[in-house]
Amino acid sequence: MENSSRFEPKIIAFCCNWCSYAGADLAGGMRLKYSANIIPIRVMCSARVSPHFIIRAFQEGADGVLVAGCHIGDCHYLKGNYIAIKRVAILRELIDFLGISKERLRLEWIAGSEGDKYARVADEFTEKVCSLGPSPIKRIPFREKAVAMVG
């Protein structure tokens, strides 16, 4: 709080209901202190996180997106997290090619017992996104300006 002009990123975390959301809950239960920039959204499975969700989050001004699911082999729906890995990996390459650092999209496996891991990932990721600065999408001028810019 010493420097109020510090950049405070907004990070959306998609947490799977069975592991990562429970992990986040445990982090709270354990009274762990972690970054308040993380905004968790509960989904039923990491495979429920359609790439459209991630793209939409960035479009609406998220500086980072965290997708958190059960460890491989632990998926409540057996194989959901396998599809999540592939999606996130491809999307990371893609946003990087478009000029949005791939570091802004992160995938983590957090089990229901890993409250400390949730807190650590939240802190680490916030630190990382802070160092990257605000998302470039927020730099895009409003639509009218974009039209004028293109001519």
Place this chain on the structure above:
Amino acid sequence: MEALKNKVKELLESGGIAGFLGLRNFGSEPFPFLFTRDTAAEIEKITTGAVRYPLSKILIRIAAVYPDATLGIMCRACDERAIIELFKNTKLRSDKVITIGISCTDDLVQACTCEKPHPSNMIAEARPQKTFDRSDVQKIASMTLEQRFDFWTEQLGKCIKCYGCRNICPVCFCDVCTLEDQPLVKRGEIPPELPSFHLTRAYHMAGRCVDCGLCEEACPVDIPLRTLYRRVRESVKELLDYLPGEERDKVPPIQILGDGLFEIRD
């Protein structure tokens, strides 16, 4: 051309195929045309042409109306790659499609710079020298993040949302398109939201794009779409070891769950 003519005639007369989808000259312009036994006289006007059409996409519509008919199709290498992907996505049946391959003209090969300019089964053996060139991808990949972002913002900002890239794409076959989904893409907004509109389409090209380049040819405002989709194609190859349209027997990796073959790399 004679070889193609004879082959089509032979197949139609023997009843091997019920129709052949190729190009026919209307005046001096080649257009797609379905040659059948009733229109056999038209075969005289068959042409390979120096232009490309997404014939495989037209074939999907014909095959949907006549599911039991065996159909022939003229295919260039890019058409062949697309048809392989369409087989895998059950849009066409491999036992109901007979491909007759033709190689691209030298001019086309020069302009197209694709990985493989000749299909596997060709009617006339002329293998053009391939001119594979991915300097467009390299050029953008060598920029800094900020430059890349500005480059794409400027390019994608030109978009007039004509959906030409989607409409011409031989592997865009869904009945319901995400790009017309109201909550994701607002109707009547030009240019569409940057970069989510194009990011969505580019993501959908993962494991599908056959690098035919028709999207870029169709684009009225010259957005370098092919470069973008090429990068997607490359990253699918790098990450999941799958090159769409090249591997007949491999299941598209994004469509299978739990193969356990893939670990995250940084």
